[in-house]
Amino acid sequence: MRRISHALALAAVLALPAAQAQNPLKLGEKLRTADPSAHVWRDGRLYLYTSHDEECQADFHMKDWHAFSSTDLVNWTAHGPVLAIKDLKWADDYAWAPDAAYKNGKYYLVFPAGTGVKDREDPKRSTKWMGIGIAESDSPTGPFKDMIGGPLWRKPYANDPSLFIDDDGKAYLYFHGAGADYRVVEMADDLRSIQGDFVKMDMGGHEPKMEGPWVFKREGLYYFTMPENNRALSHYTASSPKGPWTYRGVFMEPENGNNHHSIVQYQDQWLLFYHRWLDVPGAACAKKQRHVAAEYLQFNEDGSIRKLERTSEGVADFAKKRAGR
Numbered sequence: 001m002r003r004i005s006h007a008l009a010l011a012a013v014l015a016l017p018a019a020q021a022q023n024p025l026k027l028g029e030k031l032r033t034a035d036p037s038a039h040v041w042r043d044g045r046l047y048l049y050t051s052h053d054e055e056c057q058a059d060f061h062m063k064d065w066h067a068f069s070s071t072d073l074v075n076w077t078a079h080g081p082v083l084a085i086k087d088l089k090w091a092d093d094y095a096w097a098p099d100a101a102y103k104n105g106k107y108y109l110v111f112p113a114g115t116g117v118k119d120r121e122d123p124k125r126s127t128k129w130m131g132i133g134i135a136e137s138d139s140p141t142g143p144f145k146d147m148i149g150g151p152l153w154r155k156p157y158a159n160d161p162s163l164f165i166d167d168d169g170k171a172y173l174y175f176h177g178a179g180a181d182y183r184v185v186e187m188a189d190d191l192r193s194i195q196g197d198f199v200k201m202d203m204g205g206h207e208p209k210m211e212g213p214w215v216f217k218r219e220g221l222y223y224f225t226m227p228e229n230n231r232a233l234s235h236y237t238a239s240s241p242k243g244p245w246t247y248r249g250v251f252m253e254p255e256n257g258n259n260h261h262s263i264v265q266y267q268d269q270w271l272l273f274y275h276r277w278l279d280v281p282g283a284a285c286a287k288k289q290r291h292v293a294a295e296y297l298q299f300n301e302d303g304s305i306r307k308l309e310r311t312s313e314g315v316a317d318f319a320k321k322r323a324g325r
């Protein structure tokens, strides 16, 4: 009898991770998604805007951006592509990491796109250029329309936008740029143009190579977060959206390849969305491919972000936590 109950207990433990596993998120059986930008809109749903990898992609030639939404973070509604490279007059490739915003009753998708090719052997022969565009919609699920028909600027070369709207309605655009990292530019009220100069922010002397920044505010404190050296998620804090910033350290270590993330509060929980490079059994290639995942994010007493591990459970118990409130 005792042996049977031990066996049952072991079976239950072994069954647990599989039953609860929610990472990577179930966004579509054959759809390879990356670079999740998470937002909670007025309808109470959590939305993810993602980029979309071709199967077994190489050099990130990407063609469209997708949206998904959920209320329990387990069951996701796919809203399909919300904007595609073919809809743009000024770019024909590189549908990279997007961000989104809600302002003046409209939804905005801010996105990088480009042209040309990168010559990895002889970088001087590269013709690749990238810029940042902005598209509008009356709905969070699009379709989004490129109202200005061009990038917000041509120089500096830029991608990975993070559009932060402060409580006073002012919009700040952060991005990764060629020789122009750690810059911020304010945007016009209608978000159709930038306003003023690019401001180089004071990062307290810590300026590693970076990609996709993500800026948010919690309890009056501003957070500038980014994948340091494109891999380790790290953070800075400040009392203003333009800094000066204080470096607060890495909160997620690197794994396999680049990382790109977003952070949002949803129904009392702070959440981290990011992507992982994972094996895909049965895929046409042997290499790892990108998948969107999520974890709970915790803060220390001093406001810094607690270091976290990647888990297979992710936020599978989100609905249960909500019910237990």
Ligand code: FUB
Binding pocket: 034, 035, 051, 060, 096, 097, 159, 160, 211, 212, 258, 259, 260
């Ligand atoms: O998905 C294409 C690029 O890879 C993103 O824009 C970067 O942040 C990196 O994730």
